[in-house]
Every structure is written in C-alpha cells, then in structure tokens.
Amino acid sequence: MYQSFIGLEVHIHLLTKTKVFCRCRSAFGDEPNTNVCPVCMGYPGVLPTLNLEAMRMGCIVARALNCTIPERTWFERKQYFYPDMTKNYQISQFASPLGQRGCLELEGSGADGKPIKKKVRIKECHLEEDAGKMIHTGTVSLLDYNRAGVSLLEIVTEPDMETGEEAEFFIQQLRRMVRYLGVCDGNMEEGSLRADANVSINLPGQGLGKKVEIKNLNSSRFVRLGLNYEIRRQAEILDGGRTVVQETRLWNENRDETAPMRQKENAQDYRYFPEPDLPVFCPDPAFLASVDKALVELPPARLKRLMAEYALTEEQAGLICDEKTSADYFEAAVRAAVAALPPEKALSQKDAADRIAKWILSDIKHLLHKEGLAGLDSFTLSPSRLASLVVMQAQGRLTGKLAKQTLERAVVEDKDPELIVREHHWEQITDPVLIAETARKVLAQEGATAGELQGLGNEDEKRRKTLFAYLVGKVLAATGGRADPKTAGEEIEKLLGTTAQP
Secondary structure, eight states: OOEEEEEEEEEEEOOOSBOSSSOOBOOTTOOTTOSOOTTTTTOTTOOOOOOHHHHHHHHHHHHHTTOBOOSOBOOEEEEOOBTTBTTSEEEEOOSSOSEEEEEEEEEEEOTTSOEEEEEEEEEEEEEEEOOOEEEEETTEEEEEOTTTTOEEEEEEEOSOBOSHHHHHHHHHHHHHHHHHHTSOOOOTTTTSEEEEEEEEEESTTSOOOOOEEEEEEOSHHHHHHHHHHHHHHHHHHHHTTOOOOOEEEEEETTTTEEEEEEEOOOGGGGOOEEOTTSOOBOOOHHHHHHHHHHOOOOHHHHHHHHHHHHOOOHHHHHHHTTSHHHHHHHHHHHHHHHHTSOTTTOOOHHHHHHHHHHHIIIIIHHHHHHHTOSSGGGOSSOHHHHHHHHHHHHTTSSOHHHHHHHHHHHHHHTOOHHHHHHHHTOOOBOOHHHHHHHHHHHHHHTHHHHHHHHHOOGGGHHHHHHHHHHHHHHHHHHTTTOBOHHHHHHHHHHHHTOOOOO
16 A cells, blocks of 8 residues: 655646736737747847736735745746747746745545545745647647747645545635636636646655656646556556656546656756846835735635525535635625615525525526526626515515516516516516406316315315316416415415315
8 A cells, every 4th residue: 555645736827918028918819829029939139027917916826825925036047948938948936936835725525525624735836937839730740839928827736635636626726716816717728727746656654756747737637537547557566566767747538547758857957047137026015915905705715604604505605606706796696685675674684695596506507508608707687686586586576487587588688677577567466356356267267177176085185286286377377477376275275165275
C-alpha cells in the first residue's frame, strides 16, 4: 500500500481587456494572429509595460486564497524554447510571487461520494504571460499567437492531496471561487482554466517519491481520471522492482491513460533572472484597499449563511450558490417578495425563500435550458418580477398552473406578471357564490357522475375520490383554471350533501 502526494498548478486567464505586458486585445475566438504586436511577439528593442489590472486581479485571488501579498514583487525571465513562444523566454515570477503561503479549505463530497474535508496549502500565486496556441492537422502544425501574452495567473499548491477525487474537488471549488470574484470565466473547454497535476507515490512515512507531471488537463474530470491512472501505473512500477522516471506526461482521453511527453525540467533548467525591463512592483495602501474592496462572500460561506438565514436545505443552498448570479438573484427576489406587502400581511422570509428557491430550481431552470441561457445574469425576468409572481400565488390570486403560464409569458413578452394576469383575466376566483354557480351547472351536465358519487358507500373510497376529483376538474375547466380548487371542492360537497374530498 503506497501513500500518494498530489500537487496542482492551476492556470487561469484573467479577464483583462488587454494582455499583461502590451495593449493587444485579450479575447478568445478572434481571427488567428490578429491580436499581436511587436511587444507580445518579442521583437528586439521593445519594452513591456505591466497591466495594473492584471496585477490587481491576481492579488484579489491571492487574498481569497488567504495568501500574503509581499511588500515587493517582481518579474523574471524564464528561458525555454517552444514554437508557441516567439522570444524563447516567458516573463513570469519566481523569487517573489504576488501571493505567498495561503490555503483553501475543502469540505464536501467527491465524485465517488466519499466525504472530503481537507486543508490544501497554497505555495504561491504568480502572474505571467501565456504562450500561443499550436493546432496540429496531420503533418502540419499551425501557430496562433493571439494567446501569447494574455494575463495568466498560476496557482501552485503543496502536495497535500492524495486522490484524484480530492484534486477534482479542488479544481471545482477554485473555479467557482474565481467566477464569484469576477476575475476568470472558468471555461476549461476554451482553456481559460487548465491544470498541470504533479503526483508521486511512496511507502507510508517515506516522504515524496519521484514526481511525474500530467500536463494541460482541460477538465476537472480528466484531472481525476489522469491522477488515479497515474497512481496505479506508478504502483505497478514499484511493485515490479523498477524505478519511476521523473517526466512530463500527457493524458490521452481516448485511451484513458497517460503517455510520455518529455523529461521533467527542474527550476534551474529555466535559468531564471530578473526581467530588466520591468521595475519592482510595490503595492501601496490605495492598491491594497482596491483589492480588499473587490473581495466578496465566497461560496462555502454563502452556502452556510443561506441555510441558516433562509432555512434552505443543503441541496437547495448548494445549487443556488453554484453561481454568484443565481445567489444574488435569489436574495434580491426574497427581499422584494417580503417588501411587497404591508407588515401585517407580509410573507415571512422563510416562506418567501422556500417559494423562490423552488421556482429557481424547477421552472426557471427549465426555461433557462429551453432558451439556451447559461445563467440568470442574462434572464429577462428580474428578481422583482419573480417576487411579484410569488406574492400573487401566496395570496391565492393565482393557481399553480396559471402561475406557470404567467411566468412563461412574462419571460417571452418581457412584461410584469401583474400586467399579464390582468390582461388575460387569470386571477384566481375565490368567491364561493361564483364557484357554487359554476358547480351547479357542472353537476347538471354531469348528472350520471354526480348520481353515482352520491350512491357510493364508505367502502368505495377510492372510487369516490376519483369521481370527486373529476368533478372538481370540470369546475376548474369551466372557469378557465381560475377557480380555487379547495373552494370548488367545498361547494360540490354542499351541493351533493356528501363528503368526498381526498
């Protein structure tokens, strides 16, 4: 039985409008090789200039990961030759990264259903420029330098994780965090968040083994699968009396295995030295204040607060907190629903929260999927309009069926639910006199059913409930679904002189 040691290097594209050391546009999907200039292409004699917004975003992430921001931080040249880095060095940070010695608390369940509760130490967060992109087609390799120079923050953990499930959970929590902070879209398919995973195994108590790196994993699932495969592979090597080779490998998603890429480099292989064209950065109080101001309540804390403050279940709170936009939408809708009525008639916060959570997690979720929308930030129904719908239903002014129809029309027509209900005369009928009049007409038309219901004994309870529900449904149909079902049932009982409600 071996002990596993897993550390991650997670790279995130910061959402800056321009690249980190030049003014070229930073955007995914543009025409290849259009967002380039002499600086990011490494022409002789050009001078880089630090994008202050990239530094600020990097420090926001560092703060959220409980890192220390040093009084002085600077950049180095990392020397290497790759076809997608034209100048054969990368401007990065080595000796004094912008974030140092932090941690991220993990608490939840992994893909295997087993509980995860672990503190993962963050070694550092450092800012650097990304390389370009290579596209391989048959025997030809194409180069797109649009990505070269894009603001890239690398988050390096200590080897504190032991399974692929823990590493996957870490990636998922980090992705949610940076999306909450608004510094990265977390789109792993587009490469704006990707990971390199380092793993070694050894006998318990013997410390780290020979480290193998799995490069460029672009999904949290591949992180889990690649690491678990590599742990098994290394165990088979050691069991056979052989030695694990320190190397860099790639994950082959088609064959579900890792494959050799190159020998693993050490820090000295890159021959770091201070970048002579960029001054030392010393964050002043105003800069640090702007960083602290940008911090938000992060998902784990918000989940616990929503459970305590709104009496949501853990599942409800977890789904609502998955995106900051949905959590913000939920809380805004609850506030609007509670404030919509005078204090003596107001919904309780708990009741409003329960109703709104159910709408968001069922009908609204379905509408988002139907409209092809990623989240509530692009949803046409505002929180106040949802609150209006919830209040009308809570007051008994709308049946459940008509509330759903109102929701759909409010989204399609971009109108206030109150206006839609008035236009279509959908407000629920609760007047017993009007409902009794409709019930008389229904019973006259359904004489045979009414007669059978009156003649049934107590032993035919199931049949009684079936016939009763049928008659109530006829009353609802006769009023266009507007009659209050409970009142309709009560009036039918009075007219038939029988108790038959389910």
